[in-house]
Amino acid sequence: MKDLVAAKLSKDPRIAQAKSLIQAALQAAKKEITEVTPPQGERQLYFIDLTSRCSEARGGNIYYPYLGSGIGNGSLVELEDGSVKYDFITGIGVHYFGHSNEDIVMSSIDAAIQDTVMQGHLQQNADQMHLMESFLDLARKNGAQLDHCFLTSTGATANENAMKIIFQKNFPANRMLAFRKCFAGRTMALAQMTDKALYRDGLPQSLNVDYLPFYNENDHEGSIRRALKILRKHIERFPGLHAGMCMELVQGEGGYFPGNTEFFKAIIEVLKENNIAVWFDEVQTFGRTTEPFAFQHFGLDDLVDVVTVGKMSQVCSTIYRDHFKPRPGLVSQTFTSSTAAIRAAQVVLDNLKCKGLCGGDGKIMKMHSSFVTNLKNLATVFPGQFTGPYGLGAMVAFTVFDGDLEKTKSSANKLFENGVISFIAGKNPTRIRFLMPVMAVEENDIDEVCKIISRTMTECKG
Ligand SMILES: Cc1ncc(COP(=O)(O)O)c(C=O)c1O
Structure with a gap:
């Protein structure tokens, strides 16, 4: 069959060149996002204004002060206040590939040159x-x-x-x-x-x-x-x-x-x-x-x-x-x-x-067992305050303070401030839950996240 015009466009060397330039720029930008960082002082007022306007425009408060800047690096995401956080809830299960995954970004470029939005x-x-x-x-x-x-x-x-x-x-x-x-x-x-x-x-x-x-x-x-x-x-x-x-x-x-x-x-x-x-x-x-x-x-x-x-x-x-x-x-x-x-x-x-994701020894279950092992250790460090972990595969949760709603909310908020984005789920008990960015997450991310959870639990002890 003769190539259609659309196929010729997608194979045009100028498109390939543009994509490789974009990819190189993206890779360079991602390299700047390497660890959890606090909000930047000079952005705080601007960010408060942005989030309150956002709540006002939609007619109700946003759950977390989360407004993404539009980039991240794997499990890490940059927010408009200049902070970088571990995104372990991923928009409640959406960013499976983590942030700024190059295959996903390139698929959007391919989509952008199509006639139909x-x-x-x-x-x-x-x-x-x-x-x-x-x-x-x-x-x-x-x-x-x-x-x-x-x-x-x-x-x-x-x-x-x-x-x-x-x-x-x-x-x-x-x-x-x-x-x-x-x-x-x-x-x-x-x-x-x-x-x-x-x-x-x-x-x-x-x-x-x-x-x-x-x-x-x-x-x-x-x-x-x-x-x-x-x-x-x-x-x-x-x-x-x-x-x-x-x-x-x-x-x-x-x-x-x-x-x-x-x-x-x-x-x-x-x-x-x-x-x-x-x-x-x-x-x-x-x-x-x-x-x-x-x-x-x-x-x-x-x-x-x-x-x-x-x-x-x-x-x-x-x-x-x-x-x-x-x-x-x-x-x-x-x-x-x-x-x-x-x-x-x-x-x-x-x-x-x-891609070796599924199966008993696929990445999903490997990340599950690594996360769960870490969380089990925390359960021994914080008896009475931290129970679990619970869940299956890439759906992991734990309970704080017997699942009390208000205490769980405030622990999740503190966790957010400290650099890990989680969310709550359930009632009697309410739990803190995670939907990891499966494709992006590494052992090292899990270790870092668990260190932040541990610090947060210490701060919430009282
Ligand atoms: C099990 C289940 N069903 C349906 C939905 C609704 O999906 P959406 O928010 O994309 O409409 C959700 C969302 O959390 C869900 O968890």
Whole structure:
């Protein structure tokens, strides 16, 4: 086939030269960011003004005084106040490659010379098709029968689309099942499913959801027994009315509680008997266990009907079996995602496929064990103040002061001031959690982060 004009442009030596100049400049700039540094004195007033204007413009305070300058180096990020911090929450799981990763930046340059800023239903370029196939290849790698993939730009929209195709398939069922303490997103319907009253404060009820207790690793048999009993009660109370069950396989916002294969299988058996769709919400877990998908980690490949992913994938996705295919008109959108996000997502998925990331001895688990070993030491140094660590793979958390919300918040804030960005999760207990920049993080980063955690714990002791 004859080269298209677009291909000629991307192969133009001037583009290659420009890219290599940009790369060289980026490498030089990154070299200046080598360690945690405090805010620069002369920038403090300017930064306070910037963050307060930001809060004012959006109509509510930003959680941390975090406004990025637009550059970082791996696990480190530079903020507008001139400080450099370890980013161990990565925008709640977004900067999987760390900051200013050259492959990601170069993919944005490739995107920048494309004609289309935002791709969508009547403006798709071929790269979107390659991305869908990559999602499907990864999802099917251990045999899951997942046939289709619909891309979108947020985890919430991926979840909305999942819910719509499940309801349409199982009409007239009009209820959903979910786990207690789940988080599913912030649309009207998902705020209803998310098991947190604050997030639907003032909203009319838009969805009927029935909840099951999640897995408790300290009571394996009891967890299964209780969940099944409650599940059967719900089904008996509303026969034929549950369209699907949304499951996080490791609870994220709920506080980093991993599930268990036997537990999930027992629940799914009952769901299948009752024609209730099995939907795994992997918006947070994707790319964080021994496999690209957590359902692969837990060996649930033959049971999944619908799976949603987001965050680290840059473009979000609803992946589903053929018989859940929506009728025309149900899912569509002007904007799928930006071309830059689509190109970056391709880099992410290519890496998940082949760079020694997954598997019991892949980088995800190596970084997990290094972080967890360090944190276990801290638990012995601060008895009563620090417990854990908890979590799975690249989702790690610990509890301070028995999970008291206010004390945990203030410990996380102190940690931020000292140069490590974390976030809180869960209620009773509330925990401090981390989503490491998996591709960028090194042993040395983990050591430094743990030193800062230790110093922060000492400061918070009183
Ligand atoms: C499990 C889960 N589902 C859905 C979402 C919503 O994703 P988004 O914030 O991209 O809409 C999140 C976000 O934290 C999540 O953790």
